[in-house]
Amino acid sequence: MSNRRVFVLGGANTAFIGKGSPDFIWKNHPDFGKRENPTLEQLLKSAVDQCLEVTGADPAEVQRGYIGNFVGELFSKQGHLGAALAGSHPSFAYKPMTRTEGACASGGLAMLCAVDAIRAGTDVVIVAGVEVQTTESARVGADYLARASHYARQRSIDEFTFPALFGRRAKAYREQYGVTEEDIGRAAVKAYGNANKNPLAHMRARKMDLDTAAAASEKNPCFLQNAEYAPFIKMSDCSQVSDGASAMILVSEEGLRKLGKSLSDTIEIIGTGHSTASLYEDSDPVVLSTSAHAIGQAYKDAGITVANVNIAEVHDCFTVTELLMYEAMGMCDIGKAGHLLRDGVTDIGGRLPVNTGGGLVGFGHPVGATGVKQSIEIWRQMKGLAGGYQVPGAPAVGLSVNMGGDDRTVVVGVYKNQG
Numbered sequence: 001m002s003n004r005r006v007f008v009l010g011g012a013n014t015a016f017i018g019k020g021s022p023d024f025i026w027k028n029h030p031d032f033g034k035r036e037n038p039t040l041e042q043l044l045k046s047a048v049d050q051c052l053e054v055t056g057a058d059p060a061e062v063q064r065g066y067i068g069n070f071v072g073e074l075f076s077k078q079g080h081l082g083a084a085l086a087g088s089h090p091s092f093a094y095k096p097m098t099r100t101e102g103a104c105a106s107g108g109l110a111m112l113c114a115v116d117a118i119r120a121g122t123d124v125v126i127v128a129g130v131e132v133q134t135t136e137s138a139r140v141g142a143d144y145l146a147r148a149s150h151y152a153r154q155r156s157i158d159e160f161t162f163p164a165l166f167g168r169r170a171k172a173y174r175e176q177y178g179v180t181e182e183d184i185g186r187a188a189v190k191a192y193g194n195a196n197k198n199p200l201a202h203m204r205a206r207k208m209d210l211d212t213a214a215a216a217s218e219k220n221p222c223f224l225q226n227a228e229y230a231p232f233i234k235m236s237d238c239s240q241v242s243d244g245a246s247a248m249i250l251v252s253e254e255g256l257r258k259l260g261k262s263l264s265d266t267i268e269i270i271g272t273g274h275s276t277a278s279l280y281e282d283s284d285p286v287v288l289s290t291s292a293h294a295i296g297q298a299y300k301d302a303g304i305t306v307a308n309v310n311i312a313e314v315h316d317c318f319t320v321t322e323l324l325m326y327e328a329m330g331m332c333d334i335g336k337a338g339h340l341l342r343d344g345v346t347d348i349g350g351r352l353p354v355n356t357g358g359g360l361v362g363f364g365h366p367v368g369a370t371g372v373k374q375s376i377e378i379w380r381q382m383k384g385l386a387g388g389y390q391v392p393g394a395p396a397v398g399l400s401v402n403m404g405g406d407d408r409t410v411v412v413g414v415y416k417n418q419g
C-alpha cells in the first residue's frame, strides 16, 4: 500500500435539527407558516460553504469529492448526489464527485474513499454527508430506515424496525449480564448533558435526568408494538430523526502545501478499518462483532491499542449500542460497560471522553452525515475548537466508529493530532 500520509484539514457541521429542537419548524413553532426547514440542497451547500470558510481551503484546489447519503430518494425524492455535491460550489464543476451508500455508515465510507484517493495520488478531496428525514413522520421514516436491515426478513419485527432490533440487543445484554436499566440510562443522561453544551445539537435544549432515563414513564414511554422487545427501548434510548449535513477537507502533504496550510492545522488519519457482515444473518446480540473486527483492524493499522486513545466518537444509534461499543473497543470485558459510565470514564472530563457533542442520541443522527461529523468532531476537539464541550488538554489520539445497519457495515478511523 502507498505510504502517502492523509490529513483532515478541518470541516464543519450544520446544526442538526428535528422534532425536539428549538430551531425546527413544526406546527407549534412561532415561525410555522413563515419559514420552512432547510432542504437537503440547502443543508449541503451550507456545510460546504462553512467547511471552506473554516479551513480557508481554496475550492479551486479541490480535485474530487465524495458524499455520504442513505435514502435521499425516499425522504427528499432526490438521488444522484455526487452531482449535488458538484453543484454546491461553482469551483466544483466537472470534477469527479461520487455518492457512497452504506446505510448509517454512508459518511464513513465517503471518508474511506477520500483516504484511498489520497493514497492513490490525489492531493485535495472534499468529503460531505447529508440526510433529511423530517419530511415524513417518524413511523413512515422507520420504514425507510428499515431498508438498512434485511427488509424481507426483519421489517416485520416492528413498525419501528431499528429500535426493535436494538431492543433485541438490550434485552439479551441485560438478561445475560445483569445490566440494569439505570446502567443503560446513564448513556442517555451523558448524551443529553453533552448536547446541552453544544449549540448545534438536536437536543441542545432538552434535559434528561437519570430518574427519567432509567424507567419508562408517560413522558418517556416504551413505544414498540413487539411485546418481547418493547420493555427494552424507551424514547430516551433512541438516536434522533435529524436533518443535517457535514463537510470536511482531506489532504496529502502536497495538498497541504498547495493550500498554504501547515501540519499544525491538521490531524492525521493514521489508521482505518472497514468490515462488513452478511445482511442475511443475525449475529450474537451482546457483541458488536463487526465493529470489534473493524476496530481491531484500525488499531493494527495505526499501531495502537485502546490504551492510547484519548477521545472517541462512537455510533450510539441507541443507548445500549454505546455500551456495546465500549466493549468492542476493548475498554472493558463484556457486560461491564455500565461501570465505565457510572465512574464517569467517558464523560467530557473523564479518562476517555466519548461522544462529547452528544453523539447520535444528543447531537442527532442525520444518517449520511454522521460518519463525517464524527471525524470533524475529533478534529475540533484536538484543535481546541469545541467551545462549551471542549475536553481539557489537546487529545493526541482519537477514534471514530461509524456503523451501518445492525452492525453490518463498520468504518473506523484513528487520528493523530499534529502539533
Ligand code: CAA
Residues within 6 Å of the ligand: 019, 102, 103, 104, 105, 137, 138, 139, 142, 145, 148, 160, 162, 163, 218, 219, 221, 222, 223, 234, 235, 238, 239, 240, 241, 317, 365, 403, 404, 405, 406
Ligand atoms: N405513550 C405511548 N406511546 C407513545 C407516546 C406516549 N406518550 N408518544 C409517542 N408514542 C408512540 C406512538 O405510537 C407514536 O407513533 P404514532 O404517532 O405514529 O402513533 C410513536 O411512539 C412515535 O412517536 P412520535 O412520532 O411522536 O415520536 P418522535 O417523532 O419524537 O420520534 C422516536 C421518537 C420514534 C424514538 C424517533 O426519534 C425514532 O424513531 N428514533 C430512532 C431513529 C432510528 O431508528 N435511526 C436509525 C438508527 S439505526 C442506525 O444508526 C443504523 C442504520 O444503518 C439505520
